[in-house]
Amino acid sequence: MNVSAVIVAAGKGIRMGHTVNKVYLPIAGKPVLYYSLKTFDEIDWIKEIVVVVSKEEIEYCKENVIKRYFFKKPVKLVEGGSERQYSVYNGIINTERNCEIITIHDGARPLIEKEVVLKALKEAYLYKAVALGVPVKDTIKVVDEKNFILNTPDRKYLWAIQTPQVFERNLIIKAHQKALEDGFLGTDDTVLVERLGYKVKVVEGDYRNIKITTPEDLIVAEAFLKNNVL
Numbered sequence: 001m002n003v004s005a006v007i008v009a010a011g012k013g014i015r016m017g018h019t020v021n022k023v024y025l026p027i028a029g030k031p032v033l034y035y036s037l038k039t040f041d042e043i044d045w046i047k048e049i050v051v052v053v054s055k056e057e058i059e060y061c062k063e064n065v066i067k068r069y070f071f072k073k074p075v076k077l078v079e080g081g082s083e084r085q086y087s088v089y090n091g092i093i094n095t096e097r098n099c100e101i102i103t104i105h106d107g108a109r110p111l112i113e114k115e116v117v118l119k120a121l122k123e124a125y126l127y128k129a130v131a132l133g134v135p136v137k138d139t140i141k142v143v144d145e146k147n148f149i150l151n152t153p154d155r156k157y158l159w160a161i162q163t164p165q166v167f168e169r170n171l172i173i174k175a176h177q178k179a180l181e182d183g184f185l186g187t188d189d190t191v192l193v194e195r196l197g198y199k200v201k202v203v204e205g206d207y208r209n210i211k212i213t214t215p216e217d218l219i220v221a222e223a224f225l226k227n228n229v230l
């Protein structure tokens with residue numbers, strides 16, 4: 001399999017409330033972004049890693065992540081956009097044209113495990129579009145603007161979607177281009193493929209594959225790493 005990995009790290013980390021972008025904050029002494037890079041670097045099917053960073057942070061990322069730690073695979077840095085979707089688009093169009101599959105991952109999800117990525121890659125070979133996800137543990141309510149409950153969807157059909165999300169290269173580029181043309185902005189990449197009428201397969205991921213969003217997430221991630229439960 002010839003796979004390119006795109007890791008998006010060009011967000012602002014507003015909800016973290018820190019002066020430094022959360023993907024460069026340390027967990028157990030190393031930047032958040034280091035961990036997923038390392039995991040993808042260890043997967044043989046992956047031939048290159050494209051990291052999407054904001055223009056102002058390109059030098060910082062190069063010095064403090066890419067050069068500081070040793071990665072075996074070529075790592076390309078490309079500029080991000082004002083929304084996650086635009087950052088992903090710039091990442092995927094900068095992958096090698098001969099790659100068949102692209103795996104898209106949030107740089108803010110450091111705890112992704114190699115075995116889980118491999119499972120998603122294998123399924124992508126069969127289904128062309130897959131997302132990792134976990135069944136939700138809470139009861140989910142749909143509410144109106146005033147927070148009154150409208151309905152309670154059956155939990156057995158509700159999954160919390162994570163990254164990586166894995167696609168055939170041509171399909172995901174086409175899906176992003178269509179969204180751009182239509183002015184559609186989604187909160188993940190599968191929704192862009194769903195809009196084209198394709199079926200997307202959800203593959204069971206890992207509850208520990210959290211997205212670092214607010215300060216307590218750093219504590220949880222560090223606890224997982226320090227207790228060596230990954």
Ligand SMILES: Nc1ccn([C@@H]2O[C@H](COP(=O)(O)OP(=O)(O)OP(=O)(O)O)[C@@H](O)[C@H]2O)c(=O)n1
Nearest residue numbers: 008009010011012013014015082083087107108
């Ligand atoms: N314009 C953007 C926005 C987000 N991301 C990346 O997308 C992932 C998930 O986004 P999120 O957690 O929302 O990150 P931020 O946008 O940084 O956070 P916030 O919404 O709190 O500002 C992160 O790895 C983030 O760096 C990106 O590459 N480009």
Ligand SMILES: C[C@](O)(CO)[C@H](O)COP(=O)(O)O
Nearest residue numbers: 084106161162163187188189
């Ligand atoms: C893509 C994603 O990780 C799926 O859960 C997530 O939607 C991206 O983060 P955001 O907080 O919604 O921007």
